[in-house]
Amino acid sequence: MHTALRAFAVLAVLAAPFPATAEIVPEREDCMRPSPALVAALFDWIGAASGYEVAGVKTDPPAIFFCDEGDVLDYPGGNALVEPGERGVYDYEARVIYLVGPWDPEDPRQRSVLLHELVHDVQFANRAWECPNATEWEAYKLQEAWMAEQGLVAEFDWLQIWFWSKCGQTPHP
Numbered sequence: 376m377h378t379a380l381r382a383f384a385v386l387a388v389l390a391a392p393f394p395a396t397a398e399i400v401p402e403r404e405d406c407m408r409p410s411p412a413l414v415a416a417l418f419d420w421i422g423a424a425s426g427y428e429v430a431g432v433k434t435d436p437p438a439i440f441f442c443d444e445g446d447v448l449d450y451p452g453g454n455a456l457v458e459p460g461e462r463g464v465y466d467y468e469a470r471v472i473y474l475v476g477p478w479d480p481e482d483p484r485q486r487s488v489l490l491h492e493l494v495h496d497v498q499f500a501n502r503a504w505e506c507p508n509a510t511e512w513e514a515y516k517l518q519e520a521w522m523a524e525q526g527l528v529a530e531f532d533w534l535q536i537w538f539w540s541k542c543g544q545t546p547h548p
Contacts, residue, residue, distance in 0.1 A: 406441040406478040409489055413480055414439075417490045418497070424517055425494075427501045437470040437496045439489075444475060463488040465495040467507055472496070483525045491518040506542035 414436050422429035442448065446457045448464060457464060457475060462485070464473040472492040478485055494514040504510055515536050519529040 406474065406476045407480050409439060409480045409486075411436075413486070414489075414493065417486070417493050420521060421490070421494055421497050421517065424520060425497070425513075427497045429497055432493075432496050432500050437465075437472050437493075439472045439474060441476045441478060442473045448473060463492045465492045467495060467499045470496060483522075483527055487518050487522050487525075487527070487529075490521050491515070494518065508540055509542055510540075511536055512540040 415433055418429045418433045418436070421427065442457055442464070444457050444459050444461060448455045448457065448466070455464070457473070462475050464475075465471070466473070472489070474485075474489065474492075478488075480486060480489075491514050494517050495510055498504065498510045498513065515529075515531055515533075519531065522529045
């Protein structure tokens with residue numbers, strides 16, 4: 376089950392202080408950097424599938440770093456823990472994508488994580504959102520469509536994603 380593919384918007388709720396932040400490095404032996412051509416192709420797909428303008432983000436893409444489960448990411452609004460099973464995180468203020476290692480651009484499921492985080496970059500470049508969480512539903516729907524084109528089944532927990540997509544609401548048990 377790939378329910379752990381959440382972006383920064385979901386992690387923002389975890390902004391409580393943590394003991395220490397992880398050292399995030401751009402290069403790692405177990406992570407192959409996505410090529411500029413791959414990033415551009417994913418932006419093109421997002422533009423075609425969503426109708427969003429992507430020219431600006433293609434010429435100035437977000438930074439991409441690698442991290443591990445359990446790392447604490449230092450964000451302007453506080454710290455966020457990379458939860459077990461989490462595969463990607465997007466910091467919309469700094470325009471930084473964190474891919475959880477190990478990461479291989481040849482793996483289409485891992486490419487779908489990058490696509491999801493790039494969707495967030497496009498979303499914030501194109502419109503104002505009620506809250507960061509509101510971007511999640513659309514990002515997952517686009518990720519699901521891309522995965523289907525690759526012959527993959529997205530096994531997302533849509534009820535959980537619906538809750539993640541809510542602004543200012545605590546889900547009622």
